[in-house]
Amino acid sequence: MNDFDYKYICDMVRNESAIVLGEGKEYLVQARMQALVSREKLGSIDDLVSGLRKDPSGALSRKVVHAMTTNETSFFRDSHPFESLRKHVIPEIMDRKSGQRKINIWCAAASTGQEPFSIMMIIHEYFPELLNWDLYFLATDLSTDVLDRARDGLYNQFEVNRGLPASMLVKYFSKDGNGWRINSDIRDRIDFREMNLVQRWPAIPRFDLIFIRNVLIYFDMETKLGILRKIKSHLDPATGYVAFGAAESVLNVTDHFSRVTFDRSTYYRNAA
Ligand SMILES: C[S@@+](CC[C@H](N)C(=O)[O-])C[C@H]1O[C@@H](n2cnc3c(N)ncnc32)[C@H](O)[C@@H]1O
Numbered sequence: 001m002n003d004f005d006y007k008y009i010c011d012m013v014r015n016e017s018a019i020v021l022g023e024g025k026e027y028l029v030q031a032r033m034q035a036l037v038s039r040e041k042l043g044s045i046d047d048l049v050s051g052l053r054k055d056p057s058g059a060l061s062r063k064v065v066h067a068m069t070t071n072e073t074s075f076f077r078d079s080h081p082f083e084s085l086r087k088h089v090i091p092e093i094m095d096r097k098s099g100q101r102k103i104n105i106w107c108a109a110a111s112t113g114q115e116p117f118s119i120m121m122i123i124h125e126y127f128p129e130l131l132n133w134d135l136y137f138l139a140t141d142l143s144t145d146v147l148d149r150a151r152d153g154l155y156n157q158f159e160v161n162r163g164l165p166a167s168m169l170v171k172y173f174s175k176d177g178n179g180w181r182i183n184s185d186i187r188d189r190i191d192f193r194e195m196n197l198v199q200r201w202p203a204i205p206r207f208d209l210i211f212i213r214n215v216l217i218y219f220d221m222e223t224k225l226g227i228l229r230k231i232k233s234h235l236d237p238a239t240g241y242v243a244f245g246a247a248e249s250v251l252n253v254t255d256h257f258s259r260v261t262f263d264r265s266t267y268y269r270n271a272a
Contacts, residue, residue, distance in 0.1 A: 001030045005049045009033065009064060012052065016065045017142055018198040018223040032067045066143040070218070073111040075164040076118045077213070081243050084262035085209075086122050089241050093208045094127065096239045102134040104207045106234075108197060109215035110139035113150025113182075113190075114159070119211065120186045121172050131189075138204065140195035147192050153182035197227050206236045214245035232256045235270055242268045 009029055010021045021029060033045050040063070042048050051060050076082045097103055107116040116139040123130050141147050156179045160169050173180040195202065197215070210231060216224050235242060242257065243265075257268035 001026070001033065001045050005045055006030075008049055008052065009068075012056065012061060013065055013068045016061065017069070017196065017218075018220070019065075019068060019218045020220055021068065029068070033064070036063060036067045062144075066145050069143050069146075071111045071143065071146050072214070073114045074162040075114045075160070077115065077163060078246050078265075079163070080263065080265035081211075081213075081267075082118060082122060084265040084267065085119065085243075086126050088262045089209065089267060090122070090127055090130075093239050093241070094130065097133075097208065100134075101132075103130060103136075103209075104205050104236075105135070105137045105209045106204070106207045106211070107137075107139040108141075108195070108210065108212040108231075110141050110147075110150060110192070111143075112146045113139070113153060113192070114155075114163075115139075115211060115213065116150070116190050117153070117172075117182055117186060118163075119209075120189060121168055124172065124186065125168070135189065136205065137190045138207075139190050139192050142194070142196045144194055147194060150190075151187070151192050153184075153187045154179050155182075156180075198223055201230060204234060206234055206240070208236050208239045208241070210235060210240070210242045213243060214248070216248050217245065228256055232270055237270050240270060244268065 006026055006029060010025075013019050013021055030045070033048060037043065037045055037048050040048075040060070042051065048060070048064075052064065055061070093103060105119065107119065110116050116137065120137065123135075139150065141150075154176060155173075160173065160180050169180060172183050172186055174183065175181075193202075198219070212227075212231060216227065219227070231242060241260070256271055258271040260267045260269055
């Protein structure tokens with residue numbers, strides 16, 4: 001891949017998704033573009049870039065952006081935030097919302113669904129009364145490919161072996177061919193929608209709980225700050241909790257949030 005093609009793809013990915021592909025990512029970009037060229041039967045990366053130049057905002061450019069996202073995820077990833085969710089966060093939100101019996105949850109950058117399904121399994125397992133509340137659960141991602149997989153809810157043996165307790169596998173999934181499919185009563189409670197965090201946000205409500213984990217790391221500081229400001233304005237000021245990824249320390253970049261530490265995990269609330 002020549003330098004011009006590399007720069008063109010990096011700039012396009014940055015404009016469309018804010019994902020920064022800095023120095024030293026040539027190998028990664030080359031490998032992912034080569035795979036895309038084969039899938040799309042395009043001949044070469046040169047042909048791919050010529051196609052992009054002709055139609056910079058067409059379907060091919062979306063495929064390039066999707067191909068450059070990192071979709072790494074797993075059930076109950078990092079375990080501690082989910083323990084705190086069960087022990088502290090959900091009980092506190094329920095306490096504060098017991099009058100209204102309404103709760104809004106958003107999993108931004110939900111990838112292939114393991115994260116929102118983990119939260120939903122906690123609700124089914126420990127807070128079944130919430131299912132009789134007015135519960136709205138939104139799960140979004142930039143990539144339609146991962147959202148299609150999440151909506152399908154089918155996971156292979158390797159994926160269910162990563163982080164999912166056997167008791168939950170048996171209770172909330174059924175065997176489907178060589179894989180396991182999440183039960184429809186879990187899946188159907190979640191509204192999976194395409195949403196690019198760096199473009200205009202659709203009309204969404206205020207949330208009591210926002211999981212936005214392992215996505216801000218891909219953005220530059222200015223983009224991060226813009227998203228954090230919007231997250232703050234979509235967080236219920238009285239009840240809202242946000243979870244970021246383990247490597248994403250928000251206190252370094254904003255004073256919009258205050259930190260709440262539970263056992264071995266950290267959540268954030270709107271700062272006063
Ligand atoms: C590493 S995964 C994190 C998945 C999950 N939150 C977790 O922590 O396991 C990052 C996800 O962010 C999504 N993403 C990247 N840029 C995005 C953007 N600008 N808007 C929305 N989602 C984006 C990717 O498609 C990918 O599915």
